[in-house]
Amino acid sequence: MLTLHKFLDAIESDIAKGGSSSYSPHLQNFIFNFLTRSLVGADPAIDPELAKSAPSTLNTWLALQVLPVMPLLIFQPLEEVFLHSYAYPFAFIKRDYQKLYNFIEQHGGEVVRRGAEEFGLPLPEAIHNLIFVLGFNAIGGFSVFFPSLLNTVATDKTGLQARLREEVRKLSDPSTSLSFDSVKDMELVNSVVYEALRFNPPVTLQYARARKDFELTSHDSVFDVKKGELLCGYQPLAMKDDNIFDEPESFKPDRFVGKGKELLSYLFWSNGPQTGSPSESNKQCAGKDYVTRSASLILANVFQRYDSISGGAGKITAVGKAK
Ligand code: HEM
Structure with missing residues (x-):
């Protein structure tokens, strides 16, 4: 790091x-x-x-x-x-x-x-x-x-930073560097990363052509899809589905903590659910786990080094060094 x-x-x-x-x-x-x-x-x-x-x-x-x-x-x-x-x-x-x-x-x-x-x-x-x-x-x-x-x-004003630094410092040894392994158990850090991906999926659109005829089901409809038809997915819409996510328009840092982890099978930012694995046939992001682990590692390092950070879009205006 x-x-x-x-x-x-x-x-x-x-x-x-x-x-x-x-x-x-x-x-x-x-x-x-x-x-x-x-x-x-x-x-x-x-x-x-x-x-x-x-x-x-x-x-x-x-x-x-x-x-x-x-x-x-x-x-x-x-x-x-x-x-x-x-x-x-x-x-x-x-x-x-x-x-x-x-x-x-x-x-x-x-x-x-x-x-x-x-x-x-x-x-x-x-x-x-x-x-x-x-x-x-x-x-x-x-x-x-x-x-x-x-x-x-x-930009958080809800006390999230205090909770992040508490978790990071409780679960890490300041004399050794953080690793992929050491952030595995940082539930809040990991949940914030997942929620940030849900709230603003970085790649919004996906396209694919149907390889065979099939039925595409949603909560209340069934669509007949024919082989060769072009399909488009818009992740921000799926990630704000209120049948799945409670208050989907709010950023809830703890959404994926504890039992909330069950929601990971509905978290789509990588061309497939967070619980799925990339393979030659599904075109899911090959770096899926690397992305979430690296982001957690970076976030944990930030809160090992700082008590607080403030800023806005693309800007950091102040950092409070860890005491
Ligand atoms: C935040 C970072 C990343 C995001 C948001 C992201 C997102 C995605 C998405 C949405 C797709 C599917 C694209 C499509 O076919 O429509 C994809 C595919 C892919 N990603 Fe990532 N990705 C990220 C980082 C990475 C990293 C770090 C790697 C490599 C270690 C990686 C490797 C790949 C590869 C190889 C594919 C193509 C998979 C295939 O077509 O079979 N990605 N990624």
């Missing part, structure tokens, strides 16, 4: 200098470093030039891919004609992408070897796949989810 502490150091330094921290650039660096270390197994610090440029390379690379389907809603119908009618050329980003490719080829050792040897991928394909998972799935997902989680906690 060294990378997280560098992120928090940068926020503190901004606050000391200017009274607040608009943390987006620090967050991009943190997420890139954290995820590259954990997914690729390489520390970007060994190539300082790449460590500096890669977060913005990946942002541009991601933007070029999502822009054609991203509703900007500012100047329709010109937006449809000029921005949404063609794919953007890879040439714009080719040179910087190649630097990232070279870094992973050189330093991705074990994970690249497994892609090639265990999964039979040609080496270049293993590397492109790793960049896709790192840059699109992982960094893309965390860049949306993490600010939403931080914002929820930093």
Whole structure:
């Protein structure tokens, strides 16, 4: 969690200098470093030039891919004609992408070897796949989810922060680093992460084509779906279903504590229920458990380090160091 502490150091330094921290650039660096270390197994610090440029390379690379389907809603119908009618050329980003490719080829050792040897991928394909998972799935997902989680906690006025720090400090040993294992039993921390995913699912829309005829049932209707039909799911709607979630429009930090864990089979943010497992056939997020555990680990670290944090959208205005 060294990378997280560098992120928090940068926020503190901004606050000391200017009274607040608009943390987006620090967050991009943190997420890139954290995820590259954990997914690729390489520390970007060994190539300082790449460590500096890669977060913005990946942002541009991601933007070029999502822009054609991203509703900007500012100047329709010109937006449809000029921005949404063609794919953007890879040439714009080719040179910087190649630097990232070279870094992973050189330093991705074990994970690249497994892609090639265990999964039979040609080496270049293993590397492109790793960049896709790192840059699109992982960094893309965390860049949306993490600010939403931080914002929820930093703006809370119900005493949640006191309860989080109490739980974290009760269940952790300050002399050792927190780990995936040590946050497993932090029920409130985990529940806050689940509730943040329910309240604002980071990827709102899912599309799929029916592979066979089937009946799709809701609480009160049955729909006949024919093979080949296009289906669209809108997670924010499902996550505010009052047949399932009590007061769905309220953020309830304890919703998934104790018996509330039964609701995990209705929590959809990852293309399937939180209790399901990703497989080749269901297209559920392959990082599903990694996401929730990492988010809990980050949140627990924040409340091991601080008594309180305050802020708003994309901004931290004050942190109270742990006494
Ligand atoms: C907060 C972070 C994340 C969010 C919100 C998220 C969300 C999702 C969603 C909604 C899908 C389904 C997309 C679709 O087919 O419609 C998905 C797929 C996927 N995710 Fe994630 N994800 C996150 C992080 C990660 C991480 C860290 C990894 C890798 C370790 C990952 C790997 C994948 C992969 C490989 C797929 C494609 C699965 C397939 O098509 O079979 N994701 N993710």
